[in-house]
Amino acid sequence: MKAFYEKVSHAGGHSFGYSSFSLPRFNAPFHYHPELELTLIEKSQGKRLVGGHVAHYEAGDLVLLGPNIPHCWLNAEVEPPEMDAAQAIVIHFRADFAGETFLTLPELMAIQQLFQKAQAGLLIKGKTRDIAAEKMRSGLHLQGFPRLLLLFDLLHGIALSSETERIDLFFSQQVLSPVETERFQRIYTFLIENFRENISLEQMAQIANLSPTAFCRYFKKITRKTFVDALTEFRIKHACQLLASSEKPVQEICFESGFGNVSYFNKEFKKALGQTPLQYRKYHLSLPLVASKP
Template sequence: MKASLEQLDSGLNQSLIFRHFSLPYFDAPYHFHPEYELTLIIKSEGKRYIGNHVADFGAGDLVLIGPNLPHCWKNETIGMEDSAQAIVIQFKADFLGGDFFKIAEMQNIGHLLDKASSGVVITGATKKRIAREIRFLLNVPPIQRVLGLLDLLNTIASAPQDIQVLEHQAQTYQLAKVDLERINKVYAYVIENYTQEVHLETAAYLANMTETAFCRYFKKVTKKTFLDVVTEYRIKHACNLLVNTDKQVAEVCFESGFGNVSHFNKQFKTITGQSPLGYRKLFQTV
């Protein structure tokens, strides 16, 4: 899987686009684009990847993504022709003018868009309200969509209790286009393979570098080693399994890409501060 650059279709002559997808599965690769994106999952489940954050998703999942933040939704199975449904809104930062979101009246929304550079998940009552409004805006004239989008963003920005910022690593995605494409090819490879074998040699090849040069380059850009990133994806996958299934620790270990339970336990505690069983207990209801 290769991270690809996606852009709005210039032939549509629009800076604000609403799209309704109905597919057997979400087939968009790990990709990025210069527009903001607000995505509502109508129907489907699987894994959501935003930057280097991984989590389960299901119907009702609602996420705001900033420019050039790579992302994808991956289904674990292929269903009927309408098994994966989503409404996606994409808009350019300057679609209302270069400084529109900097004026005093738009300050609240401006702060929200800043947070979107790391990915924002909307939850609670705000998510339900936004989901209803997005469905309504699918079938209204363009000018009403513009006004509706401003209302959506203001509603989200006015409910900080229902906002979860995914990753505070926006600097990773403020790179030159060539660097962004190179790094995201590597992230795409990791996402596709982290539950199995991941090879440094392959990652270096994707970046068109020697292994030594790639290791230096990757650490400089991401502030982490390549192995650190692979391990983080595996631990996040393990966290999801521990919370959402009753699988034994050894089973979680191997399904997350680790080959040794002792090593898994050590890495898990280093990253989360808890043992696998201790982490599971934190989420068990009394």
């Protein structure tokens, strides 16, 4: 997986992209693009990466991303594999897709402010999410002007809601040069691909083209985490997915997630989540089954 600049294209006669996907797994790598992106996960669960933030996602996850935020959705393994294990509706649009001065209209001030908030990535929750999800589904059956109106209605509803949460405000406040942006993507792409392996500080420093000391300072400045903390976070998130979605023994999950021994795994897991891996699994097994759509 290589972080890259993605050129988002639209079908002829359209000013923004509106697509649905049904795949065995999401295949977009850690990437970025100048378009804003509104993504509704219809089916799937796993890890969502936005900027330097890692979080669990599941069906119903709805996120608005501002321009040039590196991101990807990593599926948890599904056993047995399913051809439609990953389903999503995705809308791509430029901030000025309706014209450079359009958002300066007083009636669109809320949407303009929404785009500013989305620079940090925005998680949409509660009733707002449910209403927005239904609108996004209905938009799949529209074309032309009705779909354009629906997009503005969708964005306006999110803009007026208090049921939103910024995902990585700190990352959005970093003013990174193109060189530093590329360096960060290179580092995080390597982490995404290799967190289950034995990664050394020297190895990461070489990838970043920095000395080990300079790399530690750089990583902490961008993410507010030490490299070891970030690596542990990736491993814990992966272990959580396996505990909740498989019957694999804890010892097997420990090593499959990149931890060297079970005692250390149990210690770090409890420090991060306040419960042991077995307690986490027992809790998730007790949850009622829910439909794949919110």
